[in-house]
Amino acid sequence: MDIRIAIFGLSALLAFPGIGTAGDWPTLLGPTFNMHSSETNLLHEFPVDGLHLVWSVPKGDGYAAPVVAGERLIFFQRCGDNAVVDCLHALNGRPLWRFTYPTAYHDRYGYNHGPRCSPVIAGDAVFTFGADGHLHCLELASGAVRWHHDLLKEFNLKQNFFGVGSTPLVDNNKLIVNVGGGDSPCIVAFDVRSGNIVWATSDIWGPSYATPVPAVLHGQRRILVFAGGESDPPTGGLLVIDPGNGQIVGRFPWRGKRYESVNASAPVIIGDQVFISECYGAGGVLLNIAPSGACRPVWTNKNFGTHFMVSIAKDGSLFGVDGHGPGDAFFVAVDLQTGRELWRTKPLWREIIATPTGHREITTGTVRCSLLLLADGRCLCLGEYGDLLWLDLNPRGYHELARTRLFLAGDSWTPPVLSRGLLYICQNHRDALLATPPRLLCFDLRESALKGKGVTGSQNPNL
Numbered sequence: 001m002d003i004r005i006a007i008f009g010l011s012a013l014l015a016f017p018g019i020g021t022a023g024d025w026p027t028l029l030g031p032t033f034n035m036h037s038s039e040t041n042l043l044h045e046f047p048v049d050g051l052h053l054v055w056s057v058p059k060g061d062g063y064a065a066p067v068v069a070g071e072r073l074i075f076f077q078r079c080g081d082n083a084v085v086d087c088l089h090a091l092n093g094r095p096l097w098r099f100t101y102p103t104a105y106h107d108r109y110g111y112n113h114g115p116r117c118s119p120v121i122a123g124d125a126v127f128t129f130g131a132d133g134h135l136h137c138l139e140l141a142s143g144a145v146r147w148h149h150d151l152l153k154e155f156n157l158k159q160n161f162f163g164v165g166s167t168p169l170v171d172n173n174k175l176i177v178n179v180g181g182g183d184s185p186c187i188v189a190f191d192v193r194s195g196n197i198v199w200a201t202s203d204i205w206g207p208s209y210a211t212p213v214p215a216v217l218h219g220q221r222r223i224l225v226f227a228g229g230e231s232d233p234p235t236g237g238l239l240v241i242d243p244g245n246g247q248i249v250g251r252f253p254w255r256g257k258r259y260e261s262v263n264a265s266a267p268v269i270i271g272d273q274v275f276i277s278e279c280y281g282a283g284g285v286l287l288n289i290a291p292s293g294a295c296r297p298v299w300t301n302k303n304f305g306t307h308f309m310v311s312i313a314k315d316g317s318l319f320g321v322d323g324h325g326p327g328d329a330f331f332v333a334v335d336l337q338t339g340r341e342l343w344r345t346k347p348l349w350r351e352i353i354a355t356p357t358g359h360r361e362i363t364t365g366t367v368r369c370s371l372l373l374l375a376d377g378r379c380l381c382l383g384e385y386g387d388l389l390w391l392d393l394n395p396r397g398y399h400e401l402a403r404t405r406l407f408l409a410g411d412s413w414t415p416p417v418l419s420r421g422l423l424y425i426c427q428n429h430r431d432a433l434l435a436t437p438p439r440l441l442c443f444d445l446r447e448s449a450l451k452g453k454g455v456t457g458s459q460n461p462n463l
Contacts, residue, residue: 024069025419028118028167029266033213035310036373037418041447046404052444055093059426059438060084062114066440068419069121072140075440076128078103078114083130087143090419093442097143105132105163116165116209125192127175131163135177137195147195155184160229161262165209171223171243174198178225181206187225189246199246205236209264209308217272218291226276228255228263236263238276240293249293256280264308270336279305279324286339299339304332308413312371312379317342317395321368326384329367331398345398355433370415382416385409386427407431421446
């Protein structure tokens with residue numbers, strides 16, 4: 001697939017004025033592994049004519065989010081029968097290098113045949129984990145292969161429900177990978193330079209779709225893995241691991257009873273407590289983690305079951321999406337101390353939009369959305385159908401501050417990425433209104449982008 005670039009007003013981006021605190025977005029959940037951003041001086045309202053599109057490139061199959069370090073953006077996708085790793089210039093989308101390898105992965109449910117795992121940038125290397133189990137370490141500057149493992153073959157693993165989907169974690173020169181379970185290691189740590197195995201941890205719980213996250217609990221470094229994929233009967237739960245040697249120091253079973261269920265939402269760390277959740281029956285649980293690693297439930301809430309999105313902890317509350325599908329996806333707030341539900345809503349709105357064949361009424365909403373918490377307490381929300389919202393997350397109720405439409409396309413499940421005032425969004429399907437194909441889009445979210453323009457608190461079509 002040729003990379004065609006649409007550039008709009010590139011010269012205005014070169015200096016990045018007025019950003020304040022800015023930084024990289026090197027992995028799926030951001031620099032702090034919890035979908036929080038420290039960036040400031042961002043838009044508080046959206047322009048009347050929509051967000052400024054800086055550049056866009058066509059994208060293939062996959063749900064992987066891009067990652068950014070400096071001026072390099074890494075994007076992992078599938079084009080035809082090849083898995084493709086693209087390195088683009090983060091400011092203008094210009095291609096810098098491309099690495100490809102053949103893949104025969106087929107999604108048994110027909111959703112998407114591309115990668116689920118986002119790339120990970122660490123130092124001068126980038127790591128990718130394909131849906132078919134191929135793990136690569138590439139040189140960030142050139143895309144040259146440093147080392148490679150075919151994990152399904154090497155560990156004699158069976159394919160999971162949706163292929164491989166747990167984005168790896170780099171911790172202290174080790175790449176932590178949720179590999180298998182049962183007769184194979186469950187978690188494996190690879191040396192980032194050589195690719196050699198540093199340690200391997202055995203457990204019956206299989207691979208999930210939740211990325212491992214690092215934590216400091218009671219002053220001790222831990223790795224938290226929410227394991228559990230395809231197994232009969234369904235098994236899985238939270239593993240608390242010593243990253244130095246791979247020893248499991250804590251273990252808490254938590255999994256829906258349905259066979260076709262997965263653990264996919266990353267653990268949320270709140271002090272020395274950890275929140276885990278799944279949407280196939282068990283719901284959510286807040287755990288106290290003892291210095292020994294032992295896990296004790298503080299509360300459970302069967303009606304706060306997140307699917308693959310990450311909940312946000314703020315002002316003594318947890319905010320997230322309860323539900324498995326678009327028809328039962330509710331925006332929910334619960335009290336962090338008790339797990340009591342504070343409010344529940346299903347944000348939907350109707351619009352009259354212009355199309356090439358005339359005006360048409362549509363209904364969209366947040367549905368299975370992604371949340372990104374900003375340093376000033378506002379929350380950026382990407383709705384399932386391509387709407388972007390500013391939200392005030394508070395325990396009193398759902399409060400929308402502003403809304404704009406980026407496109408109208410389903411399966412917008414890839415989390416947004418924010419780096420140096422630029423917002424990177426994956427449009428995973430063809431736009432239902434404008435027929436634009438799937439794309440990786442870069443928008444200007446800087447406050448300075450609003451100068452001389454009107455603002456709106458409601459929706460607006462873009463592009």
